[in-house]
Structures are given as C-alpha cells and as structure tokens.
Amino acid sequence: MATIPTEGAEAPCSIITFNPSDRRAFIGGSDARIIMGHDQDDLTRLWREKRGEIAPQDFAQNLIVQLGSVTEDLNRTWYQRASGATVTDIQKRVRHPVHRWMAATLDGIVAETGAVFEAKFMLPWAFSEEAAADKHMAQLQHNMWVIAARSAVLSIITGGGKWVEIKVHADPLLLTAEKKFWRCVQSGEAPQLFGIEPPRPRLAAIRVVDMSGSNAWAEFAVLYRKTRSAALEHERAKTELKALVPEDAKEARGHGLRAKRSKAGAISFDVIDAA
Incomplete structure (x- = not known):
C-alpha cells in the first residue's frame, strides 16, 4: 500500500x-x-x-x-x-x-x-x-x-x-x-460529553483594538490611572528598602514593616503591627 x-x-x-x-x-x-x-x-x-x-x-x-x-x-x-x-x-x-x-x-x-x-x-x-x-x-x-x-x-x-x-x-x-x-x-454504550477542552492556539498579536465600548475596561482603566502613582512609589520604596538591609541580615524590621531574606537571597516584605 x-x-x-x-x-x-x-x-x-x-x-x-x-x-x-x-x-x-x-x-x-x-x-x-x-x-x-x-x-x-x-x-x-x-x-x-x-x-x-x-x-x-x-x-x-x-x-x-x-x-x-x-x-x-x-x-x-x-x-x-x-x-x-x-x-x-x-x-x-x-x-x-x-x-x-x-x-x-x-x-x-x-x-x-x-x-x-x-x-x-x-x-x-x-x-x-x-x-x-x-x-x-x-x-x-x-x-x-x-x-x-x-x-x-x-x-x-x-x-x-x-x-x-x-x-x-x-x-x-x-x-x-x-x-x-x-x-x-x-x-453500544451511549457516550456522554467528555468535557475535554481543545487547546487554544497562540495567536500572533497583530491587531489594534478599541476597548471604548467595554464597561469592564472602563472600570479598571480608571482604577489603574488612580493607583498608578502609588504603585510607582511602592516599587521605589521596595528598591530603597532592600538596599538598606545589611547583607548579613536574615531579617530587618521597624516602623511596622519586616524584611526577610530567603536562602536564595531574595528579600520580601510584610506589614506588621507597629509595637
């Protein structure tokens, strides 16, 4: 054949x-x-x-x-x-x-x-x-x-x-x-829906879309614009705080904030009660 x-x-x-x-x-x-x-x-x-x-x-x-x-x-x-x-x-x-x-x-x-x-x-x-x-x-x-x-x-x-x-x-x-x-x-057994979703293709991003008619877009666009300055200040504060943590410190705290260093060296922050 x-x-x-x-x-x-x-x-x-x-x-x-x-x-x-x-x-x-x-x-x-x-x-x-x-x-x-x-x-x-x-x-x-x-x-x-x-x-x-x-x-x-x-x-x-x-x-x-x-x-x-x-x-x-x-x-x-x-x-x-x-x-x-x-x-x-x-x-x-x-x-x-x-x-x-x-x-x-x-x-x-x-x-x-x-x-x-x-x-x-x-x-x-x-x-x-x-x-x-x-x-x-x-x-x-x-x-x-x-x-x-x-x-x-x-x-x-x-x-x-x-x-x-x-x-x-x-x-x-x-x-x-x-x-x-x-x-x-x-x-001869009657089939039931299998509930398997076909994969979604990776579509090339080539379109320019006007979202003016979307109420959800409008809601989150307003929220984004309102919080953007605060978000930028937040990221700047994290950068400066990380630089202030001594290299040999596993943890640093003060003024209601705690910085913890992971074993890999990454620093994360938690808000704590100011005592």
Missing part, C-alpha cells in the same frame, strides 16, 4: 479509498468537532451514525458547507501566494497507521514544514480569530494526529473579503476523547 510523504511526521500513513456512504468505519476530522463539543444530542446522533442506526447527515443543501468547498482552491492559492509556501497532497485520504479507526481527508500538507493545511470559509459577522480557532481546533488536532504532524495551518477566507492564517500546534488531549467515543461505538 502506498504512503504519502509527511515532511517530518513520525510515521507513514496509508492512503485509502473511503466509501463516502460508509463513514461508520472511522472517525473523521468533522466528527472530531462533535466529539470535542458541548452538544449531547449531536454526540448521540454521531454515535448512532457510526453504529449504522441512522443515516449520515447530508450537507448537499448546506450553503456554508458548499461555499467552503467552492472556495477551497482560491483559499489554497491565496495562502501559497501570501506565505510563499507550497501545499501538496491535496484531498489525500489517509488513515492512522496504528489507530485504524482514525482517518482524514486532507485539504493539503505544507511541503516546507509538514504542517496540516486546512482551508475554511467563514461568515464575516462577528468574526474573530479566537472564535475561528476554537471552532476548528478539534478537526485540526485530529488531522495532525492522523499523519503525525506537529503543526497545522488554518487558512480562512471570510465573506467580508478578509484572509486570515492561524498556526496551531499538536496536543494529545483529543486522542483521549476519540478513543473513549470509539469504544462506545464498539460496545
């Missing part, structure tokens, strides 16, 4: 031909989002699908899903142009070499790094990188596990004409939930 290059991945993955009408044989990337989600009804429905009790959902009439499909080529082209990277292994269907119940259809692999490439279309209303990463994190983690990749790239085009790239690193928590779910499929 042929294998695909994974550019640094730890194990080869078998290329397979999926029967789209029989998704019962494996957990796919779109399934991972449900398994890691918070909707018991969706989890139960997926479990029944995998057991062959009900038919899989048909997304042919789902406009958002179809928009994602028709913009995938544009998304990949835009990513390659913006990043200078090359995406290979487009629409490869692969299965994990050990956990045969894990499989994925890849949007691609970034040739230079071996990262999973995932293309998505999202609506612009209330779009944020944090929400986008949360929404697709489980699928990204699943696909990384299938090909033993250490990272993934989420390339997003929004309906508002915006393109965003989010980089994600692999995390082992997802595998625990998927193993438990698959045992339920095999045993």
